[in-house]
Amino acid sequence: MVNPGEHTKESTRRKVLAAMGGAGTLALAGCVGGDDDDADDGDDGADRTGEPDEDLTGDISVAVGANPDTVDPTLINDAPSQAIYGHVYEYLVTTDYDGTTPVPILATDWERSDDNLTWTFDLRQDVVFHNGDEFVADDVAFSVERARGTINDTQVDAIEEVEVIDDHTIEMTTSTVQAQFLLDIGGVPILPRNADGISETPETDDHDFGEESIGSGPFELDLFQTEDRVELVPFDDHWADVHNPWEQVTFQVVPEIVSQEEAVRAGEVQAIDNPAMFDLEQWDAEEPEVIGTEAVGFDLLGFPTQASPFNNDKLRRGLSGLVPREEVLTAVYDDNGVPLSAPISPGLGDFYDEDYQTELAEQYIGTSEEEALDLIEEALDEEGVEPPLEIDMRTNINEERERWMEVIQQTWDETEFLSTSLEIIEFPALVDFITDPNGLAEAEDVVIGIGWTGGSDPNGHVEDLYHSSNVVPDGNNWSLYESDEADSLIEDGQTTVDLDERIDIYRDLQDVLAGDTPHAWMWTTDNVHVVRTGEVEGWTPHPNSSFRFDSLYAHQRDIIARPTE
């Protein structure tokens, strides 16, 4: 979690970069939501998958759109790197495909104390690292310390004390109740403490992670060619007694969408993760198939809520109400997504309620253009602004985002109340602008269009963006939104462990946020891959893009893609 007062502007900026570059970061993704019983009692992951049912093996090539360039697992804070190196490094726990249920990996079991502050983990006993070291509790303690002070500090900053009970038992105590603790600790990669060239301060380490992987995962790094490819091969001494069907997995970096599409069409790769969403129909009559899953995160419009006339919630709600969400989803995303009226996305499982989203839309932003225009007219009148209100819209270079911003621009311009201009800038420049306390926060006429991926827990969707302690530069509350009611509900959501209670808290929070509309939430688009299903079966994108390729060998979660022959 963000620590107010300690984070500088720059650290905040980096988090945004990681979180919004199409990436669900573990730091932000963090967070639990699991069923109480599941959270309290882990079970042995290896047992869930049963015996290997066949010996079929093969190679697979996957074209990835973004470069997985962070190779030190402790420093990974971007989804493209996590999605790949998550096969090489392991964690105490992970989440199931429902996004909420904790699943054991290196921990076989865990218990939470009555005061919900102390967690005791039983650790797997038959694990060796790629460098031959045996896995013990000291490695967990080392790995937690290694994450402290890094870009992923939020995964461990609530941990006050780590006590090694014995080689295979470890206890961690948090300063406050952390509902999302299992997901936070599930983002900490476990490394062998005695490996050459690594220490508790990764920034000064000289271990070449691109040359030698030292995880305990089911795959070892065979080749890392920066900005080109990553090749993984099975780790023969991996602890899981579950057949690994892949003799070699190649992730080839192909930044150009057309090249990705032509490569999967020609059969040079078996799957791609970045097809053109507006042209998915092209695959209808061909062998590669479109496979999509509901996702976490959302696109949004950000307003400067402290500057007149944007400080008037009617204007913000009216502008939000004018956005033709359904039409954009059809035109730009080929209907692969759902419209939102609050910041909880469908990939969050039980926390998302489609009917409630509709209810909020009806209550706060209206369901017709007339209602939206009435709100805008009223707001401009109250603020003494003579129409048309001039708005400077900004977004980053991104084909789909540019398209929907153009649609919104056109829609707004068609009214008599608004006159807009649209500026497309580099992503880092946009992030600099929104995280700068003198940027969006001080702007009077700027509306930005951007995406946010909060990870697998609702807290990651709201705390950093809407808690008043996270106003830039201490967090990602760029719009300077402040609400005691929202703050209180966000804090309750963090410290409440009962799932039903948490669902109610986030429901109330959505009501507060939708009423204030510090952002206009647009939609959540699906995670869509194009896969040669004639060559690979069982391919299942994870709702969290950080785990998008997990189905290659998610043996703890009973999902393993296989070659067909």
Place this chain on the structure above:
Amino acid sequence: MSLQRFILKRGLITIPLLIGVSIMTFGMIHFIPGDPVDFITQFADLDPDVEDEIRSQYGLDQPVYIQYFNWMSDAIMLDFGNAITTNRTVSAEIADRLPYTLLMGSMAFLVTVITAIPLGIYAAYHRNTRIDQTSRVFALLGIALPNFWLGLILILVFSSYLGLFPVLPPTGEGLLSTDMIFYTILPAVTIGTGATALMMRLMRSSMVEELDKDYVRTARAKGLPEKTVIRKHVVRNSLISVVTVAAIQVAFIISGSVVVEVVFSYPGIGRLLVERVQTRDFPVIQALVLIIGVFVIFANMLADIIYAYLDPRIRY
């Protein structure tokens, strides 16, 4: 002035240029607002002791001029430190990628030379005919077409529809393997098209100029065969300006590889540069900018020397 003296003088002029480029390259990190340590640590909130250690590790605790001399003396030995994103040595990262760009660049240059010169000669010899006009249209197209668009069209036509070339670079193949060289043809044609068009027009205009000169009339009047007049006199003299431009084109082919490498997923330094600019990996960016800058300076020097060698009248 003898050629040797000219080369020496030209070489000496290069020294301040190289120093200027190195200062600008080094200064990049200091021109950017903020603390360089933040770029190295990716803006993590570090313990002040760790921050000091990093500052010391990168020599950032020294006065700027000392930092420059340290960086420059290391750079001369091709030691650019470690990349921030991968923690690998920058030299190793560039060494992995540079051969691919050089392969693509040399193939592009080959494409340029073997097509531009004959076509230029042909167009000049048939000046103001349909052949000449057609070649002019193609030359204009070649110069005007953006590389990324041409690259995509070539992929769609030759890889997807005709299936003659693979879409992606071959995996597990060496730099000089048949598969890799074969794959490099399309990117080389893409990057070489603009240079071909330019050189073809230059060859044509240069040759047209030569054809009108008195010595050509004299040669013809003496009864020399037309082939001899063209090959031994006209073409040779026309080539002087073309060869010098070709030398400069080599540098532009290398720096122009950035877009083409992204389109073709080609594992060269162009893509390395694009990615590292996005991640603000300044040791890599500094090294690549310096290398490309030095390359351009030396290509220019080479062009001047070749020009002077081919035309003894030229001594600046």
